[in-house]
Amino acid sequence: MMGRDLLGIEDLDRADIEMILDTAEHMQEVGLRDVKKVPTLRGRTIVNLFFEPSTRTRISFEIAGKRLSADVVNFTPSASSLKKAESILDTAKTLDAMDPDAVVVRHAVAGVPKRIADELHAPVINAGDGAHEHPTQALLDLLTVYEEKGRIDGLTVAIIGDIAHSRVARSNIYAFLKMGAEVRVAAPPTMIPANVETLGVKAFGSLREALDGADVVMALRIQRERLADAYFPSDREYSATFGIDRAKLRFAKDDAIVMHPGPVNRGVELSHDLADHRPSVILDQVRNGVALRMAVLYLLAARHPGSKGGGWT
Amino acid sequence: MSRVLIRGGRVLDPASGRDETADVLLEEGRVVAIGPSIESRDAERLDATGCWVTPGFVDLHTHLREPGQEYKEDVGSGGRAAVAGGFTTVACMANTSPVNDDPSVTDFILDRARQDSPARVLPVAAATKGLDGQVMTEMSALVDAGAVAFSDDGHTIMDSGVQRRVFEYSRMVSKPVIVHAEDRSLVRDGVVNEGPVSTRLGLPGNPAAAETVHVARDIQLAALTGAHVHVAHVSTAGAVELVREGRRRGVQVTAEVTPHHLTLTDEATLGFDTNTKMAPPLRSAEDVRACREGLADGTIDAVATDHAPHAVHEKEVEFTLAPPGILGLETALSVVLELVRVDELTPLQLVAALTVNPAQVLGLRAGRLEPGLPGDIVIVDPDREWVYDPAKGYSKSRNSPWAGASLQGRVIATLVDGHLVFHADRGVLLP
Numbered sequence: 135m136m137g138r139d140l141l142g143i144e145d146l147d148r149a150d151i152e153m154i155l156d157t158a159e160h161m162q163e164v165g166l167r168d169v170k171k172v173p174t175l176r177g178r179t180i181v182n183l184f185f186e187p188s189t190r191t192r193i194s195f196e197i198a199g200k201r202l203s204a205d206v207v208n209f210t211p212s213a214s215s216l217k218k219a220e221s222i223l224d225t226a227k228t229l230d231a232m233d234p235d236a237v238v239v240r241h242a243v244a245g246v247p248k249r250i251a252d253e254l255h256a257p258v259i260n261a262g263d264g265a266h267e268h269p270t271q272a273l274l275d276l277l278t279v280y281e282e283k284g285r286i287d288g289l290t291v292a293i294i295g296d297i298a299h300s301r302v303a304r305s306n307i308y309a310f311l312k313m314g315a316e317v318r319v320a321a322p323p324t325m326i327p328a329n330v331e332t333l334g335v336k337a338f339g340s341l342r343e344a345l346d347g348a349d350v351v352m353a354l355r356i357q358r359e360r361l362a363d364a365y366f367p368s369d370r371e372y373s374a375t376f377g378i379d380r381a382k383l384r385f386a387k388d389d390a391i392v393m394h395p396g397p398v399n400r401g402v403e404l405s406h407d408l409a410d411h412r413p414s415v416i417l418d419q420v421r422n423g424v425a426l427r428m429a430v431l432y433l434l435a436a437r438h439p440g441s442k443g444g445g446w447t
Numbered sequence: 448m449s450r451v452l453i454r455g456g457r458v459l460d461p462a463s464g465r466d467e468t469a470d471v472l473l474e475e476g477r478v479v480a481i482g483p484s485i486e487s488r489d490a491e492r493l494d495a496t497g498c499w500v501t502p503g504f505v506d507l508h509t510h511l512r513e514p515g516q517e518y519k520e521d522v523g524s525g526g527r528a529a530v531a532g533g534f535t536t537v538a539c540m541a542n543t544s545p546v547n548d549d550p551s552v553t554d555f556i557l558d559r560a561r562q563d564s565p566a567r568v569l570p571v572a573a574a575t576k577g578l579d580g581q582v583m584t585e586m587s588a589l590v591d592a593g594a595v596a597f598s599d600d601g602h603t604i605m606d607s608g609v610q611r612r613v614f615e616y617s618r619m620v621s622k623p624v625i626v627h628a629e630d631r632s633l634v635r636d637g638v639v640n641e642g643p644v645s646t647r648l649g650l651p652g653n654p655a656a657a658e659t660v661h662v663a664r665d666i667q668l669a670a671l672t673g674a675h676v677h678v679a680h681v682s683t684a685g686a687v688e689l690v691r692e693g694r695r696r697g698v699q700v701t702a703e704v705t706p707h708h709l710t711l712t713d714e715a716t717l718g719f720d721t722n723t724k725m726a727p728p729l730r731s732a733e734d735v736r737a738c739r740e741g742l743a744d745g746t747i748d749a750v751a752t753d754h755a756p757h758a759v760h761e762k763e764v765e766f767t768l769a770p771p772g773i774l775g776l777e778t779a780l781s782v783v784l785e786l787v788r789v790d791e792l793t794p795l796q797l798v799a800a801l802t803v804n805p806a807q808v809l810g811l812r813a814g815r816l817e818p819g820l821p822g823d824i825v826i827v828d829p830d831r832e833w834v835y836d837p838a839k840g841y842s843k844s845r846n847s848p849w850a851g852a853s854l855q856g857r858v859i860a861t862l863v864d865g866h867l868v869f870h871a872d873r874g875v876l877l878p
Contacts (some may be wrong), residue, residue: 144647223763243765244649245719264767266649306648327646328654 139251139258140430142267143308151276151312153379156410157429158277158422164201165425174202178235178435182208183250184261185222185241190396191261191271194420195238198427202237204435226250236435239263256434265299269282271395272305274426276313278419279350282391287314292344292386293335294320294376295354295403296365298327302395310350320344321376324365335405341376345385352393353378353403379405384411391415450474451658451865452487456495456826460502461799462815466735471500473822477867481816493867495826498859501798502814503535503823505805507625507703508679508751509776511537511568513542513550513559520756520843522556525776526564527841528754530774530869533858536806537566537754540600541573548573548584550592559594565861565868565875567823569595569809574613574624578602581609583616590620595809598625599655600679601726601771605631607664614665614674623675623701623808626665626685629727633657638767639715640728648716659685666693669700675700677808678702682727684737691746699809701808703751704738706775706782707848711735715848721762721769722848725755728771739791742800749805750797752779756844774847778842782849784856786830794829822865831857831871841875 137145164172180199184192192208199206211225222241226249229237239247244264251258254303262268279286291310297303297319310317311334319330320338324421330337338344345351366372383390392404392414401408408414451473457483458469471478511525520528522539529537539556541547547556553570560568572594578580579602586597597617602609603626617624634657639645641652662678666689669676681687681702693700707725712732716723723729741747741766745789755772762769780801792800802814813823832855837845861869869875 221760221763222765241765245766248719249763249765264649301649304647328641328652329643329646332643333646379450 138434140269141251141258141260143269143272143305143312146312148312149194151309154426154429154433155277155280155435158273158426161425161428161432162422165421165427166209171203172201173203175199175202175235178204180186180204180206180435181229181234181237181429182206183225183229183237183239184208184210185246186242186362188262190415190420191240194409194423195261195427198424198431201424202428202431204431211278222250222386223253226253230254230256236431248415252359259430259434262301265301265304267305268301269305270423270427270430271302272309273430274419274423275306275352275393276309277422277426278393278415279391281377281418281422282415283349286310289349290347291315291352292316292318292320292348293352293354294341294344294378296325296357297321297327297330297354299357300354306352308336318344318348322366341378341382342385345382347439348386348390350393351378351383351386351390355395355397356399356403358399373402377405379404379408383408393419396420449865450487450490450491451822451862452485452490453493453495453500453824453826455807456498456500458500458816459722459794459798460816461766461795462803462817464795465816466795471816473810473862473865475832476822478816478818478820478822480818482824489703493826497828499794499798499827499829501825501827502669502802502816503532503825503861503863504801505814506534506537506752506754506776507677507749507805507808509537509754510542510756510772511539513543514555514758515648518843519758522559522568523563524841524843525754526560526566526568528776529566530861530863531841531858531875532778532824533780533827533861534776535566535825535861536569536810537776538569538571538595540598542578542600542602547572548576548578550585550588553589553592553594554844555667559820565788565863565877567863570599571625573597574599575604575609579603579605583613586616586620586622590622594597594622596623596625596677598627598679600625600627603627603629603631603661607668609667609730610665611668611672614672614676617674618672621810623677624678625677626661627679628658628661628665630657630661633660636730636767638724639716640730642731644716648719655683655685655730655734658683658727659689662686662689663828666690666698669693670696670698673699675699675701679743680705680708680727680751681738681747682708682734684732684734687737687741687746687762691741694746702741702747703749703805704742705751705753706779708738709735709742709750710782710785711848719766720848721764721766722773722846722850724766724769724771725753725773728772739786742786743791743796748800748808750783750800751805752776756842757846759845762846772846774837774842774844777842778847778849778854780827780837780858781835781854781856786863787829788855823863825858826860827856828859831855831859835856
């Protein structure tokens, strides 16, 4: 059951997810207006606490907060203080003393949003923690698939790429399974985490098998900075084996869509052409991200004691 | 003449096989008689009715942090935590600052112990200078200073050639080499057991093979060199099997296991609590079962705590940055008594793993109740329930996964050299 924080999809049940998606559908309408702003969170303060650099997710949360009329503050502790292990709990307690209505946390280490949530009065939204979870990404992906397919139940979703180091993979695995889809993962064995089947997915060592009959093909960003650790020998080899282009996409269903959490390594996990054109829906994912994050901020920040709550107009 | 009479307890002495209700008489710090209804008019009496009376516990693996990290622990606070947990003798690892790789440091630790520790302290010296895995320490001089074993502990010696030399050379001083068996190139940045839990948490995994590969190597090197190799904190089913097989082949290999690897699985880490982070990590239920079986069938000689104090501010950080290790001295007995309650160990077997077996690993004639030996004795109430609060404990640190836990079985009294140094109702009584 959804609590006061949004730390991971693992903690949610199907009803929670449906409520968030329903709310997000209402929020989408705000983005279509001339004046893209409602007073829902007027007087509320949202802090984007991004210990790990991020442009896309931070901007998405910032726009979402601003469209709800919240005051949005961005706090990005410097990379050097990260290395010095500046106490995350000190940072959290300091923030708490300023009484924000929601805190959006991103950190390179799994579990940090939870540790912060344990200390804060304000609700905490996990904007990505290490290779653990990225719940708003998975929810916006669900929203996008709903738009495209009208359902999640019974679909086959193939997630392709570095599953082991991906928070997007974990959150999407939980999300699509909870909503009744079949989830497959595929990558070179070095990128498949240990006992991945315990998450409820089937792992494939070949792209062709994984894509066979898939309704949704989700490519993950390859972490090229990890090359020193040699999870795969070269971009060329990865692209040849697990990179997706139109020819390989034919293994999937005719009406399959292609998703990617961005930013795309063009020519590596997705061909240049697929990155820009249907059936890829990458920019729809980005667009839906704002509405979805508005929904989450609304549901959590408006419920926070001290705020008056209330609906949107 | 000072006399102490411990009356009416269940005397458990694994060395002699004694398990009976009896009295124990101590005189001038030594055991003088064990038997039914001993009379001694002028002796100080300790009533042990309903309790176990056992030899003082011997811990092969502690970190007392002195010199250099006294904010975590020192020889005095560690010694007090030891006797509060029934340990009358503790071996302390060399990763102090400066490292215990020089007789002057060994000397200093022993001097501090004489001044401030109610427990006997046995320094384990570094196997290589600076724990850097390259140049051997002066083992002969270190033994003369009081070192009882050699170990680079968590600074595992990765160079097999250096390890071979260390093993060979250790035979000259007839001391065991204690190995923290983790292949660091396999551990990499791993912080939790690699498996379903690391996959769920998204934390880097440390595979069981990191331990088994290293144990296999060191058993081969022990066979090659004839050295006595002691495997610290065995955590995997594979390592238990390798030790079992090595012993069958006659290799001089002994092993220890910690209370946490006997009772907790990696699932304890699902809430990201850094007090469940240790090296080696908590493993799967199957590994726990194998460790218990290894202890029961004698493959694993001893229970050792790997008492590893860290300050609160060091543990309250990101999971990957937190130093590994937990406290152990004050909770060990209560935690491992579980194995007796579920009938996996007899009381004598458990007591052996805490007393005579670890003493034998170090070649000490200790951990036994025998007329003429020092009166190092523990009185244990195996049923008494208590709530462990590290803030009220004797260690300077608080990093325990059992903080706030209700535990069953407690040390009631600890005697060193016939002196009462701890009593559950009165606390630690300084020597």
